Each structure stands twice: as C-alpha cells, then as structure tokens.
Amino acid sequence: MTTEEKIFNAARTVFQKKGFAGARMQEIADEAGINKAMLHYCFKNKQLLFEAVFMNAFSQLAPQINFIFNSNDSVFEKITKFTYDYITFVIDNPYLPPFVIQEMNNNPAFVMKFLNHENRPNPSVLLAQIEKEIEAGIIKPLNPKQLLMDIFSLTVFPFAAHMMIKGIVQISDSEFNEMMEERKTSIATQIINSIKK
Amino acid sequence: MTTEEKIFNAARTVFQKKGFAGARMQEIADEAGINKAMLHYCFKNKQLLFEAVFMNAFSQLAPQINFIFNSNDSVFEKITKFTYDYITFVIDNPYLPPFVIQEMNNNPAFVMKFLNHENRPNPSVLLAQIEKEIEAGIIKPLNPKQLLMDIFSLTVFPFAAHMMIKGIVQISDSEFNEMMEERKTSIATQIINSIKK
DNA sequence: ATCTTCGTTAACCAAATGGTTAAACCATAA
DNA sequence: TTATGGTTTAACCATTTGGTTAACGAAGAT
Numbered sequence: 317m318t319t320e321e322k323i324f325n326a327a328r329t330v331f332q333k334k335g336f337a338g339a340r341m342q343e344i345a346d347e348a349g350i351n352k353a354m355l356h357y358c359f360k361n362k363q364l365l366f367e368a369v370f371m372n373a374f375s376q377l378a379p380q381i382n383f384i385f386n387s388n389d390s391v392f393e394k395i396t397k398f399t400y401d402y403i404t405f406v407i408d409n410p411y412l413p414p415f416v417i418q419e420m421n422n423n424p425a426f427v428m429k430f431l432n433h434e435n436r437p438n439p440s441v442l443l444a445q446i447e448k449e450i451e452a453g454i455i456k457p458l459n460p461k462q463l464l465m466d467i468f469s470l471t472v473f474p475f476a477a478h479m480m481i482k483g484i485v486q487i488s489d490s491e492f493n494e495m496m497e498e499r500k501t502s503i504a505t506q507i508i509n510s511i512k513k
Numbered sequence: 514m515t516t517e518e519k520i521f522n523a524a525r526t527v528f529q530k531k532g533f534a535g536a537r538m539q540e541i542a543d544e545a546g547i548n549k550a551m552l553h554y555c556f557k558n559k560q561l562l563f564e565a566v567f568m569n570a571f572s573q574l575a576p577q578i579n580f581i582f583n584s585n586d587s588v589f590e591k592i593t594k595f596t597y598d599y600i601t602f603v604i605d606n607p608y609l610p611p612f613v614i615q616e617m618n619n620n621p622a623f624v625m626k627f628l629n630h631e632n633r634p635n636p637s638v639l640l641a642q643i644e645k646e647i648e649a650g651i652i653k654p655l656n657p658k659q660l661l662m663d664i665f666s667l668t669v670f671p672f673a674a675h676m677m678i679k680g681i682v683q684i685s686d687s688e689f690n691e692m693m694e695e696r697k698t699s700i701a702t703q704i705i706n707s708i709k710k
Numbered sequence: 711a712t713c714t715t716c717g718t719t720a721a722c723c724a725a726a727t728g729g730t731t732a733a734a735c736c737a738t739a740a
Numbered sequence: 741t742t743a744t745g746g747t748t749t750a751a752c753c754a755t756t757t758g759g760t761t762a763a764c765g766a767a768g769a770t
Binding site for chain 1: 533534535578613617618621624633634636656658659661665666667669670674675676677678681682683692695696699706
C-alpha cells in the first residue's frame with residue numbers, strides 16, 4: 317500500500333467518524349502512521365484531502381443509484397434490484413450514507429461542485445419511465461418523484477439515522493443487521509404492492 | 514428577551530447550521546450581539562451550551578414521537594395522525610432532523626446520556642399494540658419494528674437528506690414543500706394500504 | 711562518484727479557538 | 741449617597757490546529 321493510499325484510507329476513516337469540521341489532520345496522520353507534513357505533501361491541504369475522500373465515497377454510492385435509473389428493466393424490477401443491491405452494499409459500508417448526507421447538508425456550496433460531476437445521478441430516465449407505466453395502467457397514478465423519495469427513504473434512512481434508531485427503537489447491532497437483511501427484499505415487495513394497479 | 518435567551522437562540526442557529534465541531538463560540542456571540550465572555554458566564558463552556566441546545570431540539574421532537582406511541586387510538590389512526598402532525602411540525606423546523614441525526618451519529622457517547630431522559634421516546638406500548646392487531650387479523654403479519662422504521666423513514670428522511678435529495682432529484686424549494694404537503698396524508702394512506710389485511 | 715529527484719521527517723510558525731480575568735457598569739436597597 | 745450584587749465588556753492567555761520549512765536519505769540518472 318502506497319503512502320498516498322495509507323493517507324487516503326486514514327482520512328476516510330477519520331472524516332467519516334468525525335466529519336470535516338471535527339476531523340484533525342494530526343489524527344489522520346497518526347491513523348496513517350506517517351508524519352503530518354506528508355498529508356500536505358500528498359494532498360495540499362485539508363479541503364482537498366476531504367474532497368478526495370468525499371468524491372470517492374459518493375462515487376461508490378452513485379453507480380448503484382444510476383443502475384436503477386438507466387437499465388432496461390421494468391419499474392418493478394428496478395425497484396426490486398435496487399433495494400436489494402443497495403442495502404447489500406450499504407451493510408458493508410454503513411458509514412457512507414451518514415457521511416455523505418451530513419457533509420452535503422453542512423456544505424451547500426459543496427453540493428453544487430459535483431452536480432456537474434460525471435458520476436452525478438440523473439433520474440430523468442426513470443422518472444419518464446414511471447410516467448409511461450402509469451399511463452399504461454401498470455402503476456397507480458402518483459407523482460414519480462414521490463415514489464423515488466419513498467424508495468430512497470425506506471432504503472437509506474435506517475443507515476443514515478442509525479444511532480437515533482438504535483436509541484429510540486432499542487435494537488442491538490445484530491438485530492439491526494437482521495432487520496436490514498429482511499429489508500433487502502421486503503421493501504420492494506411493500507412498495508410494489510402499494511403502487512401496482 | 515433576556516441575554517440568556519439571546520445566547521440560546523444564537524447558539525441554536527449556529528449549531529444547527531454548522532454542527533458542534535464546526536460552530537465557533539465567537540460566531541455565536543456575534544449572532545447574539547453580545548461579548549464572547551457572556552457565553553461562558555451563562556453556559557460555562559461550549560459543551561454545556563451545546564447540550565442545552567441539543568436537549569431542547571430533541572425535546573421538541575420527542576412529544577410528537579411519544580404521541581404516536583402512547584395514545585388510545587388504533588394503529589391506523591396513530592399512523593395517520595403521526596405522519597400528518599410530524600411533517601407539519603418539521604416543515605416549520607426543517608433544520609431539526611438533520612441536526613439531531615448528525616449529532617447523534619457523531620457523538621455516540623452523547624446518545625447514552627439522554628436515553629435515561631424523561632422525554633425519551635419509548636415505543637414498547639405501540640410495538641405491543643401492533644402485535645395485538647396482527648393477532649386480531651387487522652394487520653398483516655410483520656415485524657412491528659420494521660413498521661416503525663418504515664414510518665420514520667418515509668416521514669423524516671426527506672428532511673434529513675434535504676440537500677442530497679435536492680441535488681439528485683433536482684427539485685426546487687417550493688416543489689419540495691409542495692411534495693411534503695402531499696406527504697402529510699399520502700404516507701399514511703400508503704402504509705396502511707400495504708399492511709392492512 | 712556526484713547530482714538530482716522524490717519521499718519523509720522533526721521542528722517550527724501564525725492564526726484560530728476555547729476559555730479566563732479584572733475592571734467597568736448598573737440597578738437597587740440600606 | 742453609597743455599598744452591594746449581579747451583568748457586561750475589553751483585553752488577555754494557553755492550547756490547538758492547519759500549514760510551512762529545511763534538512764535528510766534513498767534510488768536513479770549523468
């Protein structure tokens with residue numbers, strides 16, 4: 317593993333645990349097991365190091381989002397595959413959703429920066445497809461964007477608000493993981509059931 | 514408005530915009546229009562000032578959560594009232610969900626602190642009620658905690674991930690608000706539809 | 711062999727930041 | 741009038757923090 321990779325991994329760990337403002341360059345250096353000056357040698361400054369980590373995190377999430385948007389499946393199939401694949405992925409990377417959501421909320425200027433990014437998810441194809449299937453009588457009349465919001469909400473929220481849910485609903489880590497396993501399939505069933513004509 | 518109130522309001526504004534780590538005592542003082550020393554005179558230190566703000570924020574959210582948990586309504590009525598009341602409240606306080614979720618994720622030790630708090634939401638009543646209505650054949654067999662998660666997800670997530678959704682789904686503030694207005698009633702209909710026998 | 715470049719470090723620096731202090735201010739009661 | 745108590749401020753302080761500098765060493769290049 318190159319030094320740059322060591323730094324990047326350490327930065328990812330620290331940023332995802334503490335956020336941009338809470339992260340300390342020294343802590344990242346310690347985590348990477350190198351001198352603090354190396355951070356600046358490799359990544360110039362805190363902002364650029366953070367952007368590298370954030371963009372990478374978002375780039376990991378984006379493909380799964382774009383998959384649902386742009387394949388040739390039916391809407392029902394897309395929902396089924398997306399929820400399954402997304403939850404599977406996020407179980408292995410549970411820190412990603414809170415991190416991305418937090419920093420996007422805290423850094424509105426930052427949001428703009430990657431709306432032009434190549435990996436930017438673009439839902440227009442799926443939204444049009446939903447409207448078509450509504451007209452075809454496959455799906456009940458509804459606002460396609462609301463459906464999109466429902467899919468994201470049911471899929472991502474438990475991970476985004478992990479600590480809050482653990483605190484309120486009082487579930488252990490193992491029970492949480494069991495529930496997420498169940499949601500891999502149950503969410504799609506539930507959504508499709510409620511929108512099919 | 515007393516000085517303490519001025520400080521508290523300013524602290525709420527700054528903490529909710531920047532989070533604990535990103536907030537600066539000087540910025541809070543400026544926002545309150547008073548000298549920085551007053552912060553420490555009134556609230557001792559940053560941590561205590563933050564805890565005051567956080568507890569207040571959570572105390573505002575908790576009653577609505579507890580309402581659904583402990584009233585005498587049927588599960589369907591509870592869901593209907595909760596989603597409507599909660600979204601209504603959060604439209605007027607859209608900064609609360611991201612703030613609470615973010616700080617609970619960042620401060621796991623802090624979570625413990627108010628799990629003993631009097632205002633702590635306790636879902637045991639509702640969870641038992643859901644099980645009873647399942648046995649009574651009113652609700653399809655399901656894991657009550659999953660249902661709770663669905664309700665929270667569909668209600669809170671759009672606010673928690675406001676910026677992310679705005680960026681991905683590409684909606685304006687006014688369209689977002691219109692959609693939230695619609696969700697006040699549509700979420701309950703949808704959930705009830707998918708769980709009623 | 712020596713020069714150059716890249717990776718790496720210890721030591722250092724200026725600015726920012728949370729927090730303190732001592733004095734001034736001001737209402738009110740003796 | 742003046743003593744008294746809480747309130748408020750300007751100035752200050754210690755530490756932390758992001759960032760810089762100069763030197764060092766290894767590996768190729770000349």
